[in-house]
Amino acid sequence: MATGPSYQPELLNSLYTNSPVVFAVIDRQGRFLDINRDPSDMVGYGKDEMNGMSFTTLVAEEFQELTRHIFQQTLRGEKCSREIKVLHKVGHTLDLNIHTSPMVRRNKVIGILAFIQDISDRKRSLERIRYQAYYDDMTGLPNRRFFMNRLEERLEEARDRGIQLAVCYIDVDQFKLVNASFGRDFGDMLLLQIAERLSRSLSEPGDLARMEGDEFAACLYPLQSEEDAARRLDDLMSVLKEPFELNGVPVHITVSIGVAVCRHAADDAATLLKRADTALHRVKENGKNDYMQHSSDMDHIALEKLTIQHEMRRALHNNEFLLYYQPQYDLASGQIVGMEALVRWKHPQRGLVPPGEFIPAAEESGIIVPLGEWVIEEACRQNKAWQDEGLSRIPVSVNLSFRQFSQRNLTGKISEILQRTGLDPRYLELEITESMTMDVERASRDLKELTDLGLHISIDDFGTGYSSFHYLKNLPIARLKIDRSFVRDVQQNPSDAAIVAAIISMAHNLQMQVIAEGVETKGQVHFLRSYRCDEMQGYFGSPPLSSTDAQALLTEKLNGPALPA
Template sequence: MTGTPPQKGDSTIPPANPDIHIMIVEDERIVALHLRQQLTRLGYGRVTVYSAGAKALEAILSDTPDLILMDIHIDGDIDGIETAAGIPPYMHVPVIYLSAYSEDQTLERAKLTHPYGYLIKPFSERELHATIQMALQRRKVEFALKRSEERLYLAMKAANMTCWEIDIKTRQIETADPIGIIHPDGDAASLSADLDKFLERVAPEDQRSVKCAFETAIKKGDFFDVIFRAKEGGSSVSWFRAQGKTFEGTPQNPRRIIGVVQDITDQRVAGDRLRQATTVYETSQDGILILDQELRITSANRSYANITGIPIEEALGHRPHVISRETFPLSFYREMFKSLESRKHWHREIDTLNADGEQITLMAQIIAVDSDDGDVSHYVAIISDRTAIRRAEEELQYLAHYDGLTGLPNRLLAIDRLGRAIERASDRGTTLACMFIDIDNFKNINDTLGHGAGDQLLVVVSRRLKALINSTDTVARLGGDEFLITAEDIKNEHAAAAMAARLLKGLQIPASIASRDISVTASIGISLFPDTALGAQDMVRQADTAMYAAKNGGRNGFAFYKSAMTEDASHFMTRSLELRRGLENGELVLFYQPQYCRQSGKMSGVEALIRWNHPTEGLLGPGEIIPVAEQSGLINEIGQWVVEEACAQAMRWRDEGHKCVRVAVNVSVRQLRSDDFVDVVRTALALTEIPPQSLELEITESMIQDDARIISRLHDLRKLGVSLAIDDFGTGFSCLGSIKSLPIERIKIDQSFVRGIPEDRDNTALTEAIIALGRKLGMAVTVEGVEEQAQLEFLQQRDCTDFQGYYFCRPVPAAQIFNLPAINVKTS
């Protein structure tokens, strides 16, 4: 798991509140410690860690956190999902799951607990911080909404009212709260409520009017408002008021009646209801207004003043701030009065300014209140402040369309803008260029200077790209170190090439990153509309393909898309699929090339070389395997197979009675950077029980240039007892000072130095110097690429250790290796 602290001055992610209490539930101690350090760097002041679900639940009850980071796969009787399910709902503690897996079954289980986030490991520190901030903001907004709903519920309960919904087809009644006429026992669970039973409870003298109101509402969809008596034991009478309207149905929601039922039994109940409503009125965070028939304020609570900034005494006698005459056009007021007249209710979300001139978003509702004779006596207005919710929605909208690090449009918005640019270019008959930009060797910067420095560099690159394009063009970050530029009104291919050259030149200007001056290069792929593509997705795909062609051409350059590139990419895709199938079907084999001791002429070791028994093309060499494996990501799997097969073959030779020989295996840089490579070697040695010194791992010089992780891994391998060799020595600009401190036992001279000796005086001198260097450092020296008698006779007079090359033998199957003869020794 990696993380990046927010950069100074970066406003895309809100700063952490040090008072926020975050609980980590993670059973891997190192992961939990790393996560805790990340949170501390981000500014979270209180972080607690628990390794088991049961302990976490106990702690939640005694010291409730503001947010929980929950690992799904934790040891113990309950996993992370079960732990989250055990949190009491009333506590409203947000849970963000952390997992390296995203299987459908796990996701379905996790969804049942309604998490606030789901982070797939590994994730960046910035992503963690943004997810936490969004979860905390969501909790804050949801809590405010819940309180608002509770206040509305209390207001209706204070008025002895309940909402009801009647499914016209099934005639079932659902209510928000039990009320006597629907549930006589006062318990919604004690009796199944339906419309027919409800009508039976209406007093006989009122049944006709009630049934008529419902039938009219069902047939015509009209609003109904009916007052009636309910059957009661003895002489007591209960009065109710039912209101509602029929709404047309959908497949998800059938045709139904929605309305309210109110118990209006007596003045004492009304008095209690009024006192409760007054309490809600005074304590509500929503602004509540009483308006006269002209919509002028006769009473206002304190929340209205807090929301609008208008003192109560100044508001009285005037229309509410949100519907004042000078605020909106005449059509606004026509619609409002029409709604109040026909439905006796009006609501709308309004963007306006408060008394201090600050932008606010309000939800305004106005409800008409009738007198006993049916005329409107006054209105009630409820003003809810939705500013925080609107800002949260806008921030989520921003995060959905813009990159959080650079502020550039993300892939989604970039594709949309490219599509619109294509439409404009099509209408105007102009040319459009799409440029796919990838920073060269960006991973090295992350690995050597850290992800923080990498993020700084991406910000610098984004600013430079914006400065180098026209105002009508768009630059976007697609992810990682990939950028996309949409350049409109490009005259021709030459103009696009000039622009690409200008971008490359601008990016090469050194930038100060992590106290170092860093100069970057990039590879650019270009597609043109309408020359090569007609749609946005096609343009991006073609530009991406051309970018890889630019990289293969040596980087720091650009390439225009050609149809042949797609054919090459298709060939690579086909070849990579075939190679994976070949690995799974056992089509890969190892051949072995012998190495001979200079002094004895006997075979001293073999080098394992991979071959592919292709089902239709026959035996293929490493040139058809390694490049595809590197680009497709199969190199680690194939490399593991080579190590295991080489060790297994050494075991088979031993079991057949042959002498123990050294088996050399080439290792890629990706294998060495893999965290489990040492375990792969350890396991292969343990399963085959061959001596560790029988296995020699060959690495190239370029792998060990200032890479602390690889150097550390070499020491770990040497501790296993295996031999380490530098392959192609002399071709990678080695630092001799670092080589002498590495656990290297052998250097192999590349065949490019052997070619032409002894006639080639330069190669002769270099070969002699490398042999002398190796022997002085106490290393064995193997000379590769011996193909001629003159080369052999020259080397036999030098102090090298072994020979290898086509002069002696080409790579052969394992069964033939011990049938090869020794060579003649001629040493002075």
């Protein structure tokens, strides 16, 4: 529908009165001549107050020059669009978007028409989105994304100026214990306090970031020397020495720190952070509460770990693991009274791999759980096969890892294995370490479930761990296994001799049997017999044997003494 000249007055009046956009008429001197609606809800000034007021009176100081430039351009006949900040009558700032057009009469610019939009809410929303993208909500620290961007800028600046920098990856030691003891809310409160203390040791707020959970990253820049790096790391750790207070309880916190120094022009942020993380893992492996600088051999070791973990998963699938068996002897009769199952890995390229080379990696990666289940099942299957061959009915003992012991349905899984293999439970013995019994209440419950199946429990490496009489008295333990470190020097070291004698006497008083491991000499055998140790295991009797050789030994020594004289 065409709009003829007869409609123009009504149309212009409707636009002036009802437009959702605020627009103002401004003269060539930049003063308000008219405004289409009451501006008090936007800037706090009424229409009458603004009449004759200079526009720049409203404008924040840092935008004054820009606003004058916009008006000059518009008076030269150009249209402009800019974002500026103005001051509300009460003093706070507003973000406005202004579009200006020249007002022309008889081909001469007589003023400016300014369309004004309040974008403060939109700017706040965008700022909130930006904050969420680059900052950690809880601590207020920069997050991983911000830190990586900042680190790239730092690296470029360090290269240009020939200055060193270091990246630190920081992990709070035993933080899970805090969460378990006080709850996650107090854990979050602790992280907030840790973030505040760590910030004190860094020159600029952006140099510390919360990466995730209880992990932080820091940039040490500029670095003057290796000594400077060590001093600043000592400062980082020292700010945490004073205890924190959680729910009225003083809590001492330590951190582990991995450090990577930028030494090559090609180093980027991701590479440095990866190296720092690798060094952090080494610190945690070495006991925590320390810092360590990355070295090239760490990458090799880390790659080896990943490789071996991958190969172990393949080995489980390809049946590359096998069991060796080491006989256990009754010291009085010399007869074989048990077998310990020991896992070996028949690697397709490296041959027979001893457990010391792969068990730690299996523990760390969690592969120890399926591997441990396979060991139990294979040991039970083999023992049942020997019994079906008419060989001695003796128990087979299997080491239980901490991860296995922590499983919810361990008893159910072992019960299923016993049912599948058909082995009587009394011919299976599980060996646990002292550290697994530190939570006495849980250990008591879980061990009772296992012994209710009919199998036996022994404590392996006794004397090297927790060593509390409390768990010995209250847990269903059938025997103690004296650690080889005490047996080795029992004839030369009076302290070791006294410890072994005391363990034997204590165990017998608690109605437990005692087996000594690592027995290698006739003198050690005589000593153990003199103190009435029940059983022994070690190279003096026999090294670990393949299942075929173990069966041959059991057949040869059936019902007769097997221990060398």
